[in-house]
Amino acid sequence: MTTAQASTENATLRPSRLPDPEIEAFLYLEARLADEARYSEWESLWADDALYWVPMNPDDDPSVNLAYIYDNRHRIKSRVAQLNTGNRHSQTPPSVMRRMLGNMEILDESSDAVTVGSNFALFEYRYSQRIWAGRVIHKVRRTDAGLWLVAKTVHLVSAGGPVETLAFLI
Amino acid sequence: MNTLEPPPVALEDFDVSTIVQHDRVHGSVYTSPEIFQRELDTIFRRGWVYVAHESEVSEPGDYLTRRIGTDPVVIAHGRDGEVRVLLNRCTHRANKLCNAEKGSASSFRCPYHGWTFSNTGALSAVPMREGYGETFQKVRSELGLAAAPRVQSYRGFIFASLAAEGISLTEHLGRATDAIDRLLALSPTGTIDLRANWMKHHHRANWKMVVENNVDGYHALFTHASVYDAIRPAKVSHIPSKVDVVVRDMGGGHSEIDYSAEYRKLDEEFVWYGRMPRTKLPKYIAALESKYGPQKTHDSLVVGPPHTLIWPNLFLAEMNIMYVEPIAPDETIAYTTAALFPGQDELNQRTLRRAEGAMGPAGFLIADDGEIGMRNQAGLAARKPDWLRLARGIETDVTDETGIVNSDKSAETPQRGFYRQWASVVGGEAEQ
Numbered sequence: 001m002t003t004a005q006a007s008t009e010n011a012t013l014r015p016s017r018l019p020d021p022e023i024e025a026f027l028y029l030e031a032r033l034a035d036e037a038r039y040s041e042w043e044s045l046w047a048d049d050a051l052y053w054v055p056m057n058p059d060d061d062p063s064v065n066l067a068y069i070y071d072n073r074h075r076i077k078s079r080v081a082q083l084n085t086g087n088r089h090s091q092t093p094p095s096v097m098r099r100m101l102g103n104m105e106i107l108d109e110s111s112d113a114v115t116v117g118s119n120f121a122l123f124e125y126r127y128s129q130r131i132w133a134g135r136v137i138h139k140v141r142r143t144d145a146g147l148w149l150v151a152k153t154v155h156l157v158s159a160g161g162p163v164e165t166l167a168f169l170i
Numbered sequence: 171m172n173t174l175e176p177p178p179v180a181l182e183d184f185d186v187s188t189i190v191q192h193d194r195v196h197g198s199v200y201t202s203p204e205i206f207q208r209e210l211d212t213i214f215r216r217g218w219v220y221v222a223h224e225s226e227v228s229e230p231g232d233y234l235t236r237r238i239g240t241d242p243v244v245i246a247h248g249r250d251g252e253v254r255v256l257l258n259r260c261t262h263r264a265n266k267l268c269n270a271e272k273g274s275a276s277s278f279r280c281p282y283h284g285w286t287f288s289n290t291g292a293l294s295a296v297p298m299r300e301g302y303g304e305t306f307q308k309v310r311s312e313l314g315l316a317a318a319p320r321v322q323s324y325r326g327f328i329f330a331s332l333a334a335e336g337i338s339l340t341e342h343l344g345r346a347t348d349a350i351d352r353l354l355a356l357s358p359t360g361t362i363d364l365r366a367n368w369m370k371h372h373h374r375a376n377w378k379m380v381v382e383n384n385v386d387g388y389h390a391l392f393t394h395a396s397v398y399d400a401i402r403p404a405k406v407s408h409i410p411s412k413v414d415v416v417v418r419d420m421g422g423g424h425s426e427i428d429y430s431a432e433y434r435k436l437d438e439e440f441v442w443y444g445r446m447p448r449t450k451l452p453k454y455i456a457a458l459e460s461k462y463g464p465q466k467t468h469d470s471l472v473v474g475p476p477h478t479l480i481w482p483n484l485f486l487a488e489m490n491i492m493y494v495e496p497i498a499p500d501e502t503i504a505y506t507t508a509a510l511f512p513g514q515d516e517l518n519q520r521t522l523r524r525a526e527g528a529m530g531p532a533g534f535l536i537a538d539d540g541e542i543g544m545r546n547q548a549g550l551a552a553r554k555p556d557w558l559r560l561a562r563g564i565e566t567d568v569t570d571e572t573g574i575v576n577s578d579k580s581a582e583t584p585q586r587g588f589y590r591q592w593a594s595v596v597g598g599e600a601e602q
Contacts, residue, residue, distance in 0.1 A: 054532065056369070062522070063515070063519055063522075064366060064510075064515075064518070064522075065367050065522070066366040066368075066369060066507055066525055066526060067367075067526055068369065068526070068530060068531060068532045069526060069532045070526050075523075075527065078400070078401045078527075078534070079534070081401060082400045082401060082534055084400065085395075085396040085399050085400045087395050087396040088396045088537075089393065089396075089538045089541045089542060090537040090538050090540065090541035160271075161369070161371075162370035162371060162372040163370065163371065163372060164372050165371070165531050165540045165541060166531040166532040166537070167531075167532060167537040167541075170532075
């Protein structure tokens with residue numbers, strides 16, 4: 001993420017508010033399910049109008065730019081189904097992973113949704129250890145039935161590439 | 171200007187038949203640093219190599235930085251209108267001159283001592299020139315950027331050779347122009363746009379593992395079983411006896427998997443595009459029919475895009491374009507983007523989403539191809555058996571006007587063609 005983008009996130013230069021513990025716990029749950037390759041449970045967090053996006057540049061426009069991942073709900077389901085076959089060779093065996101989410105701030109909030117920006121560091125082990133890091137932006141919807149993940153955008157520090165195989169849930 | 175001379179290649183004490191034969195390849199072809207260096211000096215420093223697409227450098231001033239083999243180059247659309255391939259190295263003391271991936275500039279200024287080169291490659295300014303005394307004009311005329319002596323394009327695809335002498339691009343491409351034509355027949359303007367972003371995927375495998383897999387008709391049932399099991403069946407069966415899909419060695423190292431006979435038998439449009447009904451793309455269909463007429467449009471939409479490897483580094487991956495850069499014997503970067511059609515935004519968005527689904531480091535297909543390539547490279551650490559076998563289908567190959575064809579799509583005909591060319595080039599026989 002560019003410095004310019006970071007500044008538009010917080011143009012007033014006032015500290016943002018922090019997410020409440022319920023939202024924070026939901027994001028930790030999302031991170032833990034992804035880390036532990038609990039694919040179907042991870043999938044169950046997503047709302048029907050989901051978007052899981054890993055762009056190559058922070059300012060990309062998906063209508064004209066190619067991304068590493070640009071999954072709607074249907075494709076998230078396919079991604080998880082492929083992983084669940086146990087025959088997705090690039091995740092057989094699955095990467096052993098642990099990720100940290102930090103610097104969480106509320107970027108936007110409406111009556112039924114909150115957008116949280118965080119930094120993350122992910123340690124991935126598969127034959128050898130790789131480190132992935134970046135900015136992750138989650139949009140979470142509050143409903144009477146609980147919290148749903150509406151959007152997750154991952155701006156990798158290494159998005160400019162070349163990148164190693166990204167077959168796990170980033 | 172600096173004149174590029176191809177590096178000398180010692181051929182005494184090198185017998186290519188000890189490492190490549192008509193039905194087998196020695197493991198060292200994928201692992202040996204000496205052989206890797208030979209490939210750089212022959213395939214990549216003499217022959218034609220794909221470098222860029224005209225849509226990426228369409229205006230004077232546009233430039234891109236890429237590599238030919240391991241040589242960094244700048245593809246620059248000069249102020250005089252010519253597209254050149256310049257070696258990306260200051261002629262003074264070797265600083266890498268241009269460090270952005272792409273951009274627009276009329277000149278390149280070396281940050282080390284301020285030498286400035288026009289985007290035609292000419293040395294235009296040297297600070298404190300009096301330090302060269304009387305010899306300055308000579309220095310200036312001698313120290314333009316080195317440039318690829320041969321740069322030509324075919325319908326937007328730009329190729330370069332770092333050697334002055336050799337065959338024409340037309341001779342190099344041979345029958346492979348049919349594959350480019352097949353792709354462009356799907357575009358209402360007859361052109362494509364490759365500016366959607368390049369996925370850069372780091373493969374832990376030899377560059378040949380990456381490219382030869384692209385025309386391997388045998389692996390899909392196994393490598394990609396998870397896609398067919400979990401998501402959707404293959405567009406047509408991958409069981410060779412059930413389909414009229416052929417593999418073809420087109421000569422010159424070019425090869426392909428050709429679905430056209432099967433698609434024509436089905437006589438169904440867009441089988442290759444998720445069987446999309448044409449009613450979903452009315453604007454695209456109208457534009458195609460207005461350009462090519464209903465009959466040709468129908469045929470193009472039935473036959474679909476090519477699945478063709480253009481020697482040595484370009485893969486027309488149906489509606490995607492991939493090229494590779496060799497980094498080391500066991501390291502390759504694959505660049506992939508979607509082939510977009512000017513003016514067809516609706517179709518292009520679908521093409522982008524399809525490209526993300528299949529290709530690149532997170533793609534449902536290519537992530538697994540990358541894994542298999544890496545394991546191939548890992549397996550090569552075991553030194554026995556000596557050879558990798560490419561004999562599958564060798565007795566059923568048939569020669570016709572399109573090349574050497576095998577009606578069993580699992581035949582290793584494309585790989586045999588690739589290595590016949592490889593042996594000829596690396597062994598110093600082929601004119602490039």
